Amino acid sequence: MRLSKIALILLLGVATLLSVAMPTRAQTELQATLETENDFPRALIFRVEVDAPTTLTEARLYFRPEASEFWNSIPVTIEPGAHIEAEYEWFTKNQVLPPNLKLEYYWRFRDAEGNTYTTQHEWVEYLDIRFDWKRLGDEKVTIMWYDGDEAWGRAMYETARQAIDALEQELGATLDHPIRIVAYANGSDFRSAFPPQQDWIGGQAFPDMGITVQIIGAGEYDWMQRVIPHEISHLVFHQALKDALATPPAWFNEGLAMYNEPGDFGEEERSRLRNAAKNGELLSLSRLQGNFGADSHEVNLAYIQSWGMVDFLIRDCGKDGLRRIIAELNNDVTMDEALQRACGYDQATLYERWLREDLGVEPPTSPAGESEPSPTSTPNPPPESAPSSEPEPPTGLISPLLLTCIWGVCCLSILAFLSFTLAIFFWRRGRTQA
Template identity: 30%
Template sequence: MPTCIKSSERTMTPDLIRRQPALILLFSLVLALFVGLATPAFSSDASAQDGNLVLNDQSVEIDFPQQITFNLEIDAPEPVQRLELRYQPVFADAASAERPDFEQGATSISTSYELDLRTRYLPPGIDVDYRWIITLESGEILETEQERFFFIDNRYDWQVNTDDLVSIYYYEGGSGFGDLAMDVTNRTIERFGSDFDVQIDEPINIVLYGSVNDFQDALPYNSPEWIGGFADPGQNLIVAGISPGEGAATEMGRMLTHEVVHLLVAQATWNPFNSAPRWLDEGLAINYQEVREERFRRVLDLAVDEGRLIPLPALRSSFPSDPDLAIQSYAQSESVVEFLIEDYGHEAIASILDAYSEGVPHSEAVVVGMGMTLEEIDDEWTAWLGYDGDTAGVDHTEAPSPGTMEQTEDMLANFGLMPILVIGGAIVVIMGLVRMVRAVNVRDLDEDVSPDVEYYGQDMYEEDELFEGDVLEDDALEDDDDRPRGTPPTLT
């Protein structure tokens, strides 16, 4: 049976106004201007609370993973000509609009809209806002109060462990499993925050399925079978499949720590123009895993010996599609971050993160943060490795290079820093706000994965090579809190 979900009391800050005081001010001014311009066109608007509209039912039913049903039952003061449902995940950039079937011209309306999750996928563990807009025969527009519900996979009896801004959702393993996940998450947040002076200011939801099979059954249709978990920085969300038992601590120490850092980097560097480079994001995530990937060291050493390192600027946007080069890209990213911390300290990384949070373009962020170009960092890092240079005939054409997207991001960042264009920017924002309200998001099912989501592959690494049959006890992570940064927990 579908589960009826009531409005949630949890509050979150919209994605557009997270951490930039200047941007918040500009957003507020532009919003005020937009509202002022829009008021004459909507002067006849009224809400359901004005007494003109009797709201008998406004509810939501979740039937995961099939659909969400939005229900509406009203008595209107005059015939209704149009109904529109608008819904939006709290951190999404745009609202979606749907028009359900109903008896046009009637005053008593009872209808519903079934959102097909097979074509409009929503990940479990997010808050969703929704409201109804009713257009009467006279042209008057009425709106119901905006409601919020928590969207979760209702096939399971979820437990929740909440500590400050972190919420862990799980249904297997009992309270000990939830406590372990919370300990690993908080430890990662504290270490990363202490090293780089980063504080989380947005709620983080972590949804842990009791097995990889259960998790994969919650993914969009046609998702690759190798996915074992993902982080969605845009939603401050991690969803994964981790089975309780003696291997749970190992998997959390490897995967959960990695994905938590992705969310922390996203929050620390958020700006409306670009995001942290891939080599920095992945390098930090790997370095802050409590269970490290020993295979990466072997891959890096082999690439150094054979003279085929990928230039660092080529790892700014995306990693190569070739599996071997992709693994090498992770290995190089881990090593570059290790080098920067060892030779320049955590302050250097913190300065780069700060530069990105100010919207500095890619071409300048490292220079602003460290006083060096990315090419100079690449030269120092390869010297630190003892790299003798590329072997004759090595072709880097398979490695990605910064393309038009990065150039566009740099242009936008420079644009945003030029006060003379504030008025033009305000016009663009107004147009964007209108588009946000009216946009309809349709997911392309031909895409296997979303470019905005960090996916974790369950079979990405060969565990027999990494651990050679050793098992990490659940309390091993607790005993090794004082070990040096990056040192794996004790294997027993």
């Protein structure tokens, strides 16, 4: 008998012995009574009542936002027994969470022998119950609003749906998770849905959770037609880059969002950029990589520059090139590498070519202006040091857009804060893959 055959027989023998010696641990699904109580914005309370064939000793609640891949896993103390009634209060009062978030949840129990029992999965919406929400949607997008009639809701829905179809085509990606747009009627309704924060925050996107919360009053048609495609661009962009580990630069994300707004950007914006270039005010490429800061003048410029670079990139490298960049970013390469592979140049070259060919100015002598801060630039102040009143309203054709931009800065700051908080939250409670 060959040695390998002997080894195989021995292995099978050991496996058989082990299977006899070790008790198998069952995983059983139990039908349970699951309930939630909405005490928005203070807390969402989860309750469960279940009967099991053995004595249960441990309980955990699992929940996740509709558009998230990852489960929050929360240990819940129980009195051991075969009949369990348990409760977990998710205290949300001090968290920046999107109102009307849709969550999937279930419970898991364990007995002393290590057998596990899971309940059925259920859904809950953590609604801002102060308002009577209407909704319209499909498998890709849901619009929620309370200010305005059905026709207004339909107009928002159609704007969103067109934007999604165009973006999926443009980015070569499909939405894996449905997205949600929550429209508040005015600033005070909007702000009261969140913990106290700066007055001038006018909208918040939560790409990780597939939801954006905006102020869109009934009949604000022009504004709605800009803000919805802009926000949807961020949400689709986030899902399109699901396999990318590196965060893409802000100029790319915000520039694309502006590029995807309907409207007549073009000569007026380019002439503003040429003026800024002539006055030596253009921001360096490095200033367009992350948070655009809180100085309204600089923020405006950062957004128009981002739009200008994306507009140039798409004219130069084509929409196919744009799709290749997204695909390359998903291969987990840097933005420079993705650009190089898709279009044959890196960010610094793109920036220099954009300055020369679109604005007719020579790039600064240092590479892409990296070491030459523009005369008006100031260090990025944290959101706390931002003005507490409305920023100076921008003027000109681009004004509503620039307001979005200022919002975008808030979104980025808040998102950074939120991501940090959530990361801590997940780690503390043991992030568990479904």
